[in-house]
Amino acid sequence: MMAETGLAALWLAAALSLLQLVLGAMALRPSPAADGEAEALSRAIRPVAVAQALLVGLAFLLLIQLFLRTDLSVELVAANSHSLKPWLYKFAGAWGNHEGSMLLWVSVLALAGAAVALFERRLPERTLIATLAAQAAIGLGFYVFLLFASNPFRRLDPPPVEGNGLNPLLQDPGLAFHPPTLYFGYVGVSIGFSFAVGALVTRNVGPAFARAMRPWILGAWIFLTLGITAGSYWAYYELGWGGWWFWDPVENASLMPWLATTALLHSVTVLATRDSLRAWTVMLAVVAFSMSMVGTFLVRSGILTSVHAFAVDPRRGAFILVLLALYIGGALALFGARVGTVKEGTTFEPVSREGALVLNNLLLTVLLGLVLIGTLYPLATEAMGVKVSVGPPYFNAVAGPVALALVVAMAVGPVLRWRRDRLKEAARRLAIPLAVTALALVLVLALAPRLSVLELLGLVLASGVGVASLAPLWGRNLRRTPLFTWGMVVSHFGIAVSLAGMASNAAFTQERLVAARPGETLMVGPYAIRFDSVQPVVGPNWTAIEGQLTARRGSHDPFVLRPQSRAFFTPPTETSEAAIATRFDGQLYTVIGKSDAAGRWQLRLWWKPFVTLIWLGGAMVAFGGFLALIGRVRRARRARDREEAWA
Amino acid sequence: MKPKNQRLTLLVLAIAAVLGAVLLAMSALKDQAAYFYTPGDVAREGLPQGRAVRIGGMVREDSIRRAADGVTIRFTVADETARTIEVRYRGIVPDLFKEKSGVVAEGRFQPDGLFVADEILAKHDENYKPPELDPRKGEHRSKSLT
Numbered sequence: 001m002m003a004e005t006g007l008a009a010l011w012l013a014a015a016l017s018l019l020q021l022v023l024g025a026m027a028l029r030p031s032p033a034a035d036g037e038a039e040a041l042s043r044a045i046r047p048v049a050v051a052q053a054l055l056v057g058l059a060f061l062l063l064i065q066l067f068l069r070t071d072l073s074v075e076l077v078a079a080n081s082h083s084l085k086p087w088l089y090k091f092a093g094a095w096g097n098h099e100g101s102m103l104l105w106v107s108v109l110a111l112a113g114a115a116v117a118l119f120e121r122r123l124p125e126r127t128l129i130a131t132l133a134a135q136a137a138i139g140l141g142f143y144v145f146l147l148f149a150s151n152p153f154r155r156l157d158p159p160p161v162e163g164n165g166l167n168p169l170l171q172d173p174g175l176a177f178h179p180p181t182l183y184f185g186y187v188g189v190s191i192g193f194s195f196a197v198g199a200l201v202t203r204n205v206g207p208a209f210a211r212a213m214r215p216w217i218l219g220a221w222i223f224l225t226l227g228i229t230a231g232s233y234w235a236y237y238e239l240g241w242g243g244w245w246f247w248d249p250v251e252n253a254s255l256m257p258w259l260a261t262t263a264l265l266h267s268v269t270v271l272a273t274r275d276s277l278r279a280w281t282v283m284l285a286v287v288a289f290s291m292s293m294v295g296t297f298l299v300r301s302g303i304l305t306s307v308h309a310f311a312v313d314p315r316r317g318a319f320i321l322v323l324l325a326l327y328i329g330g331a332l333a334l335f336g337a338r339v340g341t342v343k344e345g346t347t348f349e350p351v352s353r354e355g356a357l358v359l360n361n362l363l364l365t366v367l368l369g370l371v372l373i374g375t376l377y378p379l380a381t382e383a384m385g386v387k388v389s390v391g392p393p394y395f396n397a398v399a400g401p402v403a404l405a406l407v408v409a410m411a412v413g414p415v416l417r418w419r420r421d422r423l424k425e426a427a428r429r430l431a432i433p434l435a436v437t438a439l440a441l442v443l444v445l446a447l448a449p450r451l452s453v454l455e456l457l458g459l460v461l462a463s464g465v466g467v468a469s470l471a472p473l474w475g476r477n478l479r480r481t482p483l484f485t486w487g488m489v490v491s492h493f494g495i496a497v498s499l500a501g502m503a504s505n506a507a508f509t510q511e512r513l514v515a516a517r518p519g520e521t522l523m524v525g526p527y528a529i530r531f532d533s534v535q536p537v538v539g540p541n542w543t544a545i546e547g548q549l550t551a552r553r554g555s556h557d558p559f560v561l562r563p564q565s566r567a568f569f570t571p572p573t574e575t576s577e578a579a580i581a582t583r584f585d586g587q588l589y590t591v592i593g594k595s596d597a598a599g600r601w602q603l604r605l606w607w608k609p610f611v612t613l614i615w616l617g618g619a620m621v622a623f624g625g626f627l628a629l630i631g632r633v634r635r636a637r638r639a640r641d642r643e644e645a646w647a
Numbered sequence: 648m649k650p651k652n653q654r655l656t657l658l659v660l661a662i663a664a665v666l667g668a669v670l671l672a673m674s675a676l677k678d679q680a681a682y683f684y685t686p687g688d689v690a691r692e693g694l695p696q697g698r699a700v701r702i703g704g705m706v707r708e709d710s711i712r713r714a715a716d717g718v719t720i721r722f723t724v725a726d727e728t729a730r731t732i733e734v735r736y737r738g739i740v741p742d743l744f745k746e747k748s749g750v751v752a753e754g755r756f757q758p759d760g761l762f763v764a765d766e767i768l769a770k771h772d773e774n775y776k777p778p779e780l781d782p783r784k785g786e787h788r789s790k791s792l793t
Contacts, residue, residue: 277657279654344650344653345650346650347649347650347653348653358657362660362661363664365661365665366664366667366671367668368668369664369665369668369669373672373673374672374676377680378680381680386682387682387683388681388682389680389683389753390680390681391753393699394675394676394679394680397675397679398671513739514716514717514718515716575742576739594740596713596717600717602718602739604739
């Protein structure tokens with residue numbers, strides 16, 4: 001019954017999203033027969049959006065319950081779960097497969113629509129209706145996709161005795177956190193898109209629209225940042241390669257919406273504060289959602305094979321491609337038709353806060369273009385019969401310099417005044433960061449003369465930009481500084497922290513790969529590591545070979561690391577579980593490999609100085625976004641209270 | 648500046664940025680994209696020199712040799728043609744890497760024809776056969792130290 005109820009709830013939700021779209025379209029008709037009618041229609045649209053979210057949420061909860069009970073009569077559960085799987089992975093396994101993850105996708109989409117319906121007060125009524133209608137149109141496409149091409153509730157008759165199990169690489173607590181976070185980000189970007197469509201349809205692009213849109217963009221951006229950071233750390237410790245970013249297409253699929261949303265976040269600020277960049281901001285909202293659709297297509301279509309790509313059904317890929325073309329094409333056509341009605345905003349001088357933000361947007365766009373082309377190029381050549389892979393050599397060479405330029409712009413922008421400023425005065429405001437940069441350059445050149453250009457620039461700029469990002473706080477009463485200014489400072493500082501971690505990891509990592517017998521001692525970085533022993537261990541659904549390593553650093557107390565090489569039963573797969581020790585100044589990362597006839601075991605050891613700063617910085621960037629969001633929402637509420645007090 | 652002119656300037660800048668990105672990407676891809684070769688391709692087209700490439704084929708039976716250091720291996724990659732490729736790799740190989748099974752390796756050819764791999768990608772699929780040689784289906788990789 002449970003699966004049937006879930007399917008019914010999904011059908012009902014789909015029907016409601018159609019109703020939401022129709023209601024919106026009717027309410028917005030150019031010449032409504034009677035004003036009263038339009039008003040009645042628009043009053044109905046909010047409850048419909050909320051009911052739709054409740055129904056699809058119910059369907060999703062039922063799917064989770066089916067997974068928790070390991071109901072093998074449901075095809076999806078039988079194909080992806082196993083009764084012996086630990087509880088957490090039964091729960092998170094509900095979205096560790098194609099159908100479940102698409103259901104999570106629409107659930108988040110409907111939830112976001114309901115949140116707009118419930119909490120958005122600043123948008124004019126007509127624009128809000130258009131926004132909800134646009135959101136319903138996106139949802140409808142994905143309901144059709146779920147119901148006709150990816151039904152998660154399909155029954156299996158007769159049910160198998162046991163399920164196939166979950167990809168062991170996914171059997172990690174990260175699965176409970178990373179996909180939902182990233183989806184909140186991906187799908188949250190759709191709100192920005194729906195706002196843009198709504199504003200275009202009702203010819204309402206201006207500062208008020210930007211102020212209403214900003215918190216939603218911020219929210220999506222925070223989730224994207226967290227999701228990417230968590231995904232990076234997960235890949236780092238789970239894959240056992242010691243790397244934190246592989247320029248894998250699925251990683252790029254999450255990076256591209258982030259780049260576009262970051263650009264949008266900055267241009268929306270210009271529009272809200274100074275009423276410039278109107279058409280540009282709307283365009284970016286469309287681009288940002290396009291990138292999250294491209295990401296969904298890359299990851300979910302099955303044209304790439306990775307832990308993320310569960311579907312290997314070409315029909316599904318074609319379906320998502322059609323949806324992508326429909327939404328993006330539709331939005332671009334609407335943009336083309338209406339961009340003429342968007343009035344020019346106010347002007348500014350090139351040297352100004354606006355100018356710096358335009359530079360930020362241009363650099364982010366370039367970066368986005370480089371990543372997008374590098375990601376799609378192998379697919380394009382393969383369609384022509386030439387097999388090519390594009391990896392770190394390309395991405396590091398082209399994206400690295402642009403990213404560093406972006407970081408410099410980030411240091412300068414916040415100290416510039418709106419509208420018009422003078423470079424000489426800006427330079428005076430940046431005297432201390434410039435001095436720090438020069439000092440860092442001398443220090444790094446003296447202490448580590450053999451670095452590559454990118455590593456050197458990364459280290460030097462991280463220190464200079466870190467100091468510069470604090471500049472907006474200088475000379476201010478810190479207790480009266482608005483929360484959103486704090487948010488910007490924390491986020492920008494987080495970028496510098498992350499950059500420092502990346503550069504330090506690239507420049508100073510030490511690595512040892514050896515075949516060793518128990519009893520041998522190996523040196524890596526500041527550590528002497530004794531290889532004590534190897535023993536078999538047993539887990540709930542795996543067995544493993546576990547190495548015991550005792551690490552000692554100078555006169556500090558020794559500690560034990562236990563890297564494992566695991567063999568899972570269902571599906572039969574081997575994975576390596578790295579053992580990682582975190583210290584304030586870096587991580588010791590150990591992996592055990594295979595044994596040979598002479599009784600030696602392959603050991604791979606890394607000392608990675610300050611590598612943790614990469615993810616700490618990412619978390620700071622997201623936290624800064626959170627502070628800014630609170631600050632904006634609080635100020636909006638205060639303004640509304642004041643208005644009501646006057647009324 | 649008039650609002651209209653400013654908008655035009657911004658539009659030109661945006662187009663220049665996108666075009667710049669495309670040109671930069673295309674010129675970088677010409678040097679940095681790794682093409683895919685089977686032993687047969689090498690026999691036909693000669694050794695691709697001076698750039699990173701991917702090779703793919705089956706690991707020939709009884710060809711895996713381990714060097715004295717315990718972490719360097721050599722093996723032979725073959726396909727249905729007479730040409731084979733000798734591969735050297737230093738690192739921990741993925742679990743699915745074994746003889747008579749498919750493999751894809753990324754690295755560079757030495758002038759003498761030896762392929763020095765810095766990444767090995769083994770196939771998930773146990774029933775893997777050379778005609779369906781697809782470098783991106785179900786790979787498991789591991790990176791080399793060098």
